[in-house]
Amino acid sequence: MASREIVRYRSPLRSVLQGLSVLFLIFFFVWTVLPLLIMVVSSFKDLLDAFQLPEVGDFGGVGVMFDFEPTGAHYVELFTEKHFGTYLRNSLIASLGSAAVSVSLGSMAAYALSRAEFRGKRDLLFWIISTRMAPVVAVMVPLYVIFRSSGLVGTLPGLILAYTTFNLPFAIWILKGFFDNVPYAIEEAAQCDGCTRWQAFRLIIPLVAPGLGAFIVLCVLFGWNDFLFATIIGSGGAKTLPVATAELVQPVKIQWGMIMAAGVVTTVPMMFLGLLIRRYLVAGLTMGAVRE
Amino acid sequence: MASVTITDVWKYYGKTMAVKELNLEIRNNEFMCILGPSGCGKSSTLRMLAGLEFISSGDIYFDDVRVNDLPPRDRDIAMVFENYALYPHKTVYENMANPLKLRRTPKQEIERRVRRAAEILEIEPLLDRKPVELSGGQKQRTAIGRAIVREPKVFLFDEPIAHLDAKLRSHMRGELKHLQRDLETTTVYVTHDQLEGMSMADRIAVMHEGVLQQLGTPEEIYNHPTNEFVAGFVGEPPMNFLDCTLERTNVGLTVVHAGFRLALSEQQASLLTAGGAEADVRIGIRPDNIAIEPGADGALEVPGEIFVTEPLGGDMVVEVTIGGDRVTVKSKIGPMGGPGDPCRIGFAVDKLHVFDKTSGVAYF
Ligand SMILES: Nc1ncnc2c1ncn2[C@@H]1O[C@H](COP(=O)(O)OP(=O)(O)O)[C@@H](O)[C@H]1O
Numbered sequence A: 001m002a003s004r005e006i007v008r009y010r011s012p013l014r015s016v017l018q019g020l021s022v023l024f025l026i027f028f029f030v031w032t033v034l035p036l037l038i039m040v041v042s043s044f045k046d047l048l049d050a051f052q053l054p055e056v057g058d059f060g061g062v063g064v065m066f067d068f069e070p071t072g073a074h075y076v077e078l079f080t081e082k083h084f085g086t087y088l089r090n091s092l093i094a095s096l097g098s099a100a101v102s103v104s105l106g107s108m109a110a111y112a113l114s115r116a117e118f119r120g121k122r123d124l125l126f127w128i129i130s131t132r133m134a135p136v137v138a139v140m141v142p143l144y145v146i147f148r149s150s151g152l153v154g155t156l157p158g159l160i161l162a163y164t165t166f167n168l169p170f171a172i173w174i175l176k177g178f179f180d181n182v183p184y185a186i187e188e189a190a191q192c193d194g195c196t197r198w199q200a201f202r203l204i205i206p207l208v209a210p211g212l213g214a215f216i217v218l219c220v221l222f223g224w225n226d227f228l229f230a231t232i233i234g235s236g237g238a239k240t241l242p243v244a245t246a247e248l249v250q251p252v253k254i255q256w257g258m259i260m261a262a263g264v265v266t267t268v269p270m271m272f273l274g275l276l277i278r279r280y281l282v283a284g285l286t287m288g289a290v291r292e
Numbered sequence B: 001m002a003s004v005t006i007t008d009v010w011k012y013y014g015k016t017m018a019v020k021e022l023n024l025e026i027r028n029n030e031f032m033c034i035l036g037p038s039g040c041g042k043s044s045t046l047r048m049l050a051g052l053e054f055i056s057s058g059d060i061y062f063d064d065v066r067v068n069d070l071p072p073r074d075r076d077i078a079m080v081f082e083n084y085a086l087y088p089h090k091t092v093y094e095n096m097a098n099p100l101k102l103r104r105t106p107k108q109e110i111e112r113r114v115r116r117a118a119e120i121l122e123i124e125p126l127l128d129r130k131p132v133e134l135s136g137g138q139k140q141r142t143a144i145g146r147a148i149v150r151e152p153k154v155f156l157f158d159e160p161i162a163h164l165d166a167k168l169r170s171h172m173r174g175e176l177k178h179l180q181r182d183l184e185t186t187t188v189y190v191t192h193d194q195l196e197g198m199s200m201a202d203r204i205a206v207m208h209e210g211v212l213q214q215l216g217t218p219e220e221i222y223n224h225p226t227n228e229f230v231a232g233f234v235g236e237p238p239m240n241f242l243d244c245t246l247e248r249t250n251v252g253l254t255v256v257h258a259g260f261r262l263a264l265s266e267q268q269a270s271l272l273t274a275g276g277a278e279a280d281v282r283i284g285i286r287p288d289n290i291a292i293e294p295g296a297d298g299a300l301e302v303p304g305e306i307f308v309t310e311p312l313g314g315d316m317v318v319e320v321t322i323g324g325d326r327v328t329v330k331s332k333i334g335p336m337g338g339p340g341d342p343c344r345i346g347f348a349v350d351k352l353h354v355f356d357k358t359s360g361v362a363y364f
């Protein structure tokens, strides 16, 4: 195999472009990381410190932003008075629950669609993905009516079901691609070894683990970040973090510190999820040996 | 250990016919080779034996048990696939242990059997590696190892060494044959390489376009092919075929070609008469059964002109033009002259084959 090295030739244009790309990356880094930084820092400030800002254009005065006595009061208040513990739990159950349901059902459906040949398969596949094409708002009203008459409004199962309606078609579509890349001969070998069809399916699951991992992240993120379903269908008994955070915004005396703390509580679990799943995503790159 | 009986088996993929009315009996502990060109239905046959493919019609028996409706796991077979089909995420050891684990074999017993198989196949140092880290030959040994760790009723091999390089292939031919004799297990071996069939099998079933052409020992297949296809498929370099006419003379039958006349023996003549041969026939003769000497005035009966010579170390293959046709001759290497030089060749008439011109069926 040829080496994967990218051959570079020096030229003046190339150095200019290189300089520009470094500048761009610096700008991009500041652009994406600064809001997060401000959020984390502000969540530890009390109300007065939060408004200690340098004059516009006074870059030397940035220090005042970091000149404060850190306080954990906002976090304490969130979890004691504002019941964020419950909302955190709701968010976790709704997003992880939907991810679990979508991935387990989705992988089985994707497997079947990848392995079996039958009339109308292409149409079925298109129908599955087309259910995902409609914008969320478009189905919101009918969905709400259905959910209300089945008593699912304001319950966690209702929220899980709502997320799953959107995650499942996506799961089937993406995972089918991963199953298509696993040679059927491996399952045939497994069957000759003494596996049932079901055991053979389970045996190849590690080979699509990168796909499953990536997909779990996408499903969890969809549920975790969702606001629309959570306000309408989850309202009441199944309030999640984004909705609860939004409710902290009051007409007067906005509690910025607490809102920032809520932001941190919402963001941190997803960062951990990213770290946790990274191993599987990277494994996907080395598992390329499946083909051949 | 089992005998395998295939009766009237057909295989269709949609409208494509892959196997036509196959009847074949594989004896207990026999090494049976299914030989034929690509697309002739070899794999389909093997996969029906394995239970990986539905049987369109007909029956397959292992001993006296009809296995048509048994899934692979209940047939007690072990199969080695063309592209090895190892489990990429498992080590060599785990790959080989899998069939035993599925049968709930005790741990020490698994260990013992895997080590033993690895020892036979000389892959002990590789047991902890993953398939990605193996060469083609090592992957293939692992795949074989996975098959031999247990004692199945039947081994099924689908071109297991087709993707190895020539030298390793010839080595593996010997190894596999030895292994099969050692393990004493009924084996069905599919290949498109006639050399593999000839060198390893107890009996060969030659297939062409889904139809079984001939079943016999390698010796029978080589020396007494039943039709032109089998005759041309087996042997290297392949048999020469020439369009000729039969002429009745006062001594018997003579084969007439633009470049030569060959008087047939009495026995050959009677076989042709009994078979109802027409005047137009095709004769076949193997390159080894033609003698050649350089120069225009040797003792051999047919004059020819050298088209090209291919020295192959100890032997040489010479293509000779006679009467507008070209024949391939194989002889010991020696001074032969170059393209355009005259030579003389002689046919071993007792090794001649005669085929019907339209049906290709052999008279002898
Ligand atoms: N899954 C399949 N679907 C459709 N046609 C197939 C399939 N498998 C094999 N065939 C056809 O059946 C014929 C025999 O194939 P196969 O048994 O694989 O031949 P071989 O192993 O001798 O090369 C071929 O014409 C091939 O195109």
Ligand SMILES: [Mg+2]
Pocket: B039, B042, B043, B044
């Ligand atoms: Mg094949």
